[in-house]
Amino acid sequence: MQIVSILNNNGQQARVQLDDGSIIDGVVILYPFGLFSNIAISDNSMGLLLEDGSNDYSYVMPFNILAQPTLASGEVAIGNFEKNIKFLQNGKIEINGDVIINGNITTTGDTIIAGKLEVVGQAKLQGKDFIAHIHSGVQTGSSNSGGVV
Numbered sequence: 001m002q003i004v005s006i007l008n009n010n011g012q013q014a015r016v017q018l019d020d021g022s023i024i025d026g027v028v029i030l031y032p033f034g035l036f037s038n039i040a041i042s043d044n045s046m047g048l049l050l051e052d053g054s055n056d057y058s059y060v061m062p063f064n065i066l067a068q069p070t071l072a073s074g075e076v077a078i079g080n081f082e083k084n085i086k087f088l089q090n091g092k093i094e095i096n097g098d099v100i101i102n103g104n105i106t107t108t109g110d111t112i113i114a115g116k117l118e119v120v121g122q123a124k125l126q127g128k129d130f131i132a133h134i135h136s137g138v139q140t141g142s143s144n145s146g147g148v149v
Helices: none
Strands: 002-009 013-017 023-029 046-051 058-063 076-079 084-087 093-096
Touching: 002 058, 013 046, 013 058, 023 046
Parallel strands: 023 058
Antiparallel strands: 002 013, 002 046, 013 023, 046 058, 076 084, 084 093
């Protein structure tokens, strides 16, 4: 095992440079289970090289020592560390960046929105249509109407 510089990659294989200046092409990139990326190459792109001694079977686990987020003991982060997801020690999940969800959201707790909310499409509150609802007890003049039907 040795620390190598990652020169380029295609998300699955990398070109690495060893301490002696030699270069190995086609090094398989190993990621922890469930994590995949196309690592950005910079002067700090490094990896732990695992090989059989002949360079026939070479694997690299990429890392960037300078791009690590600040984490408390037991916390985990996923991301490019400018935008990331942190699993905090208090059980909360913190997302730093915009979120796109392709699917439904179901929550069983309070929701606090500290910004504007824009609804595109139908909105219901307690099963009643927010836009196209009617009221009971409507009277002319300045009296109050009844509740939403």
